[in-house]
Amino acid sequence: MPVSGVAPYDEGNIFARILRGEIPARKVLEDDYALAFHDISPQAPVHVLVIPKGPYVSVADFSVKASAETVAGFWRAVAATAHKLGLEDGGFRVLTNCGHDAGQEVPHFHVHIFGGQPLGPMLARRH
Numbered sequence: 001m002p003v004s005g006v007a008p009y010d011e012g013n014i015f016a017r018i019l020r021g022e023i024p025a026r027k028v029l030e031d032d033y034a035l036a037f038h039d040i041s042p043q044a045p046v047h048v049l050v051i052p053k054g055p056y057v058s059v060a061d062f063s064v065k066a067s068a069e070t071v072a073g074f075w076r077a078v079a080a081t082a083h084k085l086g087l088e089d090g091g092f093r094v095l096t097n098c099g100h101d102a103g104q105e106v107p108h109f110h111v112h113i114f115g116g117q118p119l120g121p122m123l124a125r126r127h
Helices: 014-019 059-065 068-084
Strands: 027-030 034-038 046-052 092-095 111-115
Touching (some): 014 034, 027 068, 068 111
Antiparallel strands (some): 027 034, 046 111, 092 111
């Protein structure tokens, strides 16, 4: 089923290239469903990206096209990554951007895990 407003998957995007081993990444965790690696431009002391191993453009695309097993496996990998990084006690943030207005920069579904310091409000407060 197509997802409204989602462009076709681009096999040349940077995350697809990382999955194929064409671009190196500092891996944190890898399993059958996901790859987690350190962001090259961290926005917090801990900033890791988790990407599914399939060709999904966004969380909307992923939720429609991925099997229930893949969805569960991916989110378990997100939780396992936070655990492996030792973020559970202090807390962490999981964020995904979906589409242009949200600031999605790479057209491959991914989540950011932020931690290692108090992160403050999720969005700037409106006055």
